[in-house]
Amino acid sequence: MTAKQILIAEDDSFLRTLLLTQCQSLGMKTHAVANGEHLVSEALSYQYDIILTDIQMPVCDGIAATRILRRLGYDRPIIAMSADEVHETGFDQILAKPIDMRQLAQLLQQTPAQDSVALQLDDELIALFYTNLQQLSSEFARALQLAQRDTLRQICHKVKGGAASFGEADLAKLADKLQHELLSDTPLDELQQSCQYFAQLLQQFGGSNART
Amino acid sequence: MREPKILLVDDVDYSRQLLRNNIMALTHSRLLQHNTFNFFNAGTASAAVSLFNQQRPDLVFLDIELPDSSGLELLSRFKQERPDCFISMISGQSTLQNVQQSIAKGAATFIVKPFSGDKILAAMRLFEKRLTVRPIALDTP
CATH class of the missing domain: 1.20.120 (Four Helix Bundle (Hemerythrin (Met), subunit A))
Structure with a gap:
């Protein structure tokens, strides 16, 4: 089975490393960015099965980035992480910070890999x-x-x-x-x-x- | 309901062909609601304007960089003339500025090159979703 690909957006380098390590230990292919601008650019490559994003980030926050993606028709799972209460409909799930790593692992394992359509080149x-x-x-x-x-x-x-x-x-x-x-x-x-x-x-x- | 009209605007002929082939492959795989589409090709902004006015397409794939004009200028013009037309911008750069400018000017979605089956499917599904909200009128020419 192909490894699930996850895009992590987190501006705190310590937490970013922790999340990367956790996802890699679950057998996932990982890529991390540190702000919402890079989150939008990367997500539009449509190569990720799951996006895990912080809310408060520089340049463009997690909510603004998610609104842009949803508006453009991006329909893959986006999980948010926040220390505050978030009322935003674009997320599939919102995890409270500090992150319970066991809960995160369970959620990531339950989230299925996305079906992919190959490009046809004759x-x-x-x-x-x-x-x-x-x-x-x-x-x-x-x-x-x-x-x-x-x-x-x-x-x-x-x-x-x-x-x-x-x-x-x-x-x-x-x-x-x-x-x-x-x-x-x-x-x-x-x-x-x-x-x-x-x-x-x-x-x-x-x-x-x-x-x- | 008539088949939707798609205008492909890109100065590179294989890019237009690639989009057409892959949209048709999605219909053959029954991944889309429609069985067929009516395609029109434009390699320049001026050809795109004529075809847009003549054919009144339901969906336009519009490259942001054209030899004789900017795709963003064309986007504004098309949206002014036909606010309900679904326009998908195509660009080699997915910078936030590019994406936000396109949204502000009325683009429905944004495909970043290189093309992939998933990107084309996402754009087409969004188009079909919008069509269920606002179907093509029977008497539309």
């Missing part, structure tokens, strides 16, 4: 993706010659979004890194090498994988 779609990479490689090389920084960044953005959907996680990571570098104040001259490498990589990926 041969035609995959071929379309790699052909597109080849086109982007030419566009990227041209934009690099013309020092069109914004076009370079847009291409990185496109590659990042697409590559991860098609299982090319390393390419997506590289595109994301270069996109951030292109957004920064670093002069384009200093990014030449990274850009050239990226153009070559796009060409290779597109060329070796494109199917007719």
